[in-house]
Amino acid sequence: MLEILFLIGAVGAIGLRAQQRGTARTPFVAAALAGWGVLLLASVAGLGMVGLILRWLWIGGVYLYLIRFTHGGAKVEDRWQCPDCRLFNDAETLVCLCGYQHPGAPAEARSQSVRDT
Numbered sequence: 001m002l003e004i005l006f007l008i009g010a011v012g013a014i015g016l017r018a019q020q021r022g023t024a025r026t027p028f029v030a031a032a033l034a035g036w037g038v039l040l041l042a043s044v045a046g047l048g049m050v051g052l053i054l055r056w057l058w059i060g061g062v063y064l065y066l067i068r069f070t071h072g073g074a075k076v077e078d079r080w081q082c083p084d085c086r087l088f089n090d091a092e093t094l095v096c097l098c099g100y101q102h103p104g105a106p107a108e109a110r111s112q113s114v115r116d117t
């Protein structure tokens with residue numbers, strides 16, 4: 001089923017984003033999957049196409065929430081290159097995937113990611 005592949009990709013992106021935002025991945029991945037599952041059941045129970053749209057809006061909502069509201073929507077000044085691994089990160093990324101924390105990231109993003117890894 002094609003939708004499952006999209007779901008795996010989308011949930012992977014949410015997990016990655018949570019990591020870049022310096023927050024724990026599990027609650028966001030769990031919320032995305034739980035909401036999707038509930039809306040899938042609602043689709044089967046009669047919502048049909050509306051349920052399909054709603055469950056993808058839910059996934060998109062979780063993703064947008066991560067960018068907009070984690071750590072108060074904190075951003076660093078601009079696109080930046082990690083001094084450790086040379087990876088380019090966007091302004092929404094507070095913690096590079098290699099674990100390097102941008103000096104402009106809020107303190108709670110730093111302590112969180114240290115606990116998470």
Ligand SMILES: [Zn+2]
Nearest residue numbers: 082085096098
């Ligand atoms: Zn890096």
